[in-house]
Amino acid sequence: MTILDKIIEAKKEEVAHQKQVVDIEVLQDIPDFFRDCNSLKENLLKAGSSGIIAEFKQRSPSKGDINLSARVEDVTKAYADAGAAGLSVLTEKNFFGGSQANLIKAREINPDIPILRKDFMIDPYQLVEAKAYGADVILLIAACLSKELALELAEDAKELGLEVLMEIHNAEELEIVNDFVDMVGVNNRNLKTFDVSVETSVELSKLIPEKFVKISESGLAGVKEIHYLREHGFKGFLIGETFMKTQDPGKACKKFIQQL
Numbered sequence: 001m002t003i004l005d006k007i008i009e010a011k012k013e014e015v016a017h018q019k020q021v022v023d024i025e026v027l028q029d030i031p032d033f034f035r036d037c038n039s040l041k042e043n044l045l046k047a048g049s050s051g052i053i054a055e056f057k058q059r060s061p062s063k064g065d066i067n068l069s070a071r072v073e074d075v076t077k078a079y080a081d082a083g084a085a086g087l088s089v090l091t092e093k094n095f096f097g098g099s100q101a102n103l104i105k106a107r108e109i110n111p112d113i114p115i116l117r118k119d120f121m122i123d124p125y126q127l128v129e130a131k132a133y134g135a136d137v138i139l140l141i142a143a144c145l146s147k148e149l150a151l152e153l154a155e156d157a158k159e160l161g162l163e164v165l166m167e168i169h170n171a172e173e174l175e176i177v178n179d180f181v182d183m184v185g186v187n188n189r190n191l192k193t194f195d196v197s198v199e200t201s202v203e204l205s206k207l208i209p210e211k212f213v214k215i216s217e218s219g220l221a222g223v224k225e226i227h228y229l230r231e232h233g234f235k236g237f238l239i240g241e242t243f244m245k246t247q248d249p250g251k252a253c254k255k256f257i258q259q260l
């Protein structure tokens, strides 16, 4: 069983439980459910955008505990002030130490910057949660979705006014990308070995249709890599651990963006 299989198995149980605890109609009554979303895609395409999507990530399957004492309000506010184009907030709790509460807090303190709900989306219920709790963008991971489910989730997300980032790891997964997708993310992390290589992004960049905004994800640690990826058409760069492993993730993000 791969790590992704384990995460999805736990996620199915979690979603089934959540549906019992919070009825979908209750979520649809939360005031934030009706708000207009901030566009990550527009931010990434703006002239002079840093392109950095800075992630609040306290634990991970590949690294274990990264930063358990960081406060989501402090870190996300500092990321936004540092010039990040968007924020990513993990809401998966068992493997990444995330929570819906973190998403809500990040939204409250950062009303105007796009926020990606970073989780493993397998059910339309989670899209309603994402909107109600303050996300602007959702992630769909091709490796854990059928073509049909990916289409249903992407279409439903767009109807809710959310943007869709579809993550791929290889050329075959491009088959799952559909017309409701706004941005295609290439994950540089091999989920079997946890090795990271920006060459994964570079290789796949040639195959991603021009109409999608390209984002490179995972294992990004230096500004040279960002310049290299920009040469290959990437507009967005999702960075978690490089910032979160420091004592002051906001300061690390600011320094990184200043060097770009």
Ligand SMILES: O=C(O)c1ccccc1NCC(=O)[C@H](O)[C@H](O)COP(=O)(O)O
Pocket (backbone or CB within 6 Å): 003, 055, 057, 060, 061, 062, 063, 187, 189, 191, 217, 218, 219, 220, 238, 239, 240, 241, 242
């Ligand atoms: O980060 C992991 O160990 C991981 C393991 C299994 C599935 C997904 C995983 N990460 C999710 C992500 O996409 C990253 O959090 C994100 O790209 C940021 O990566 P990094 O900058 O390397 O923290």
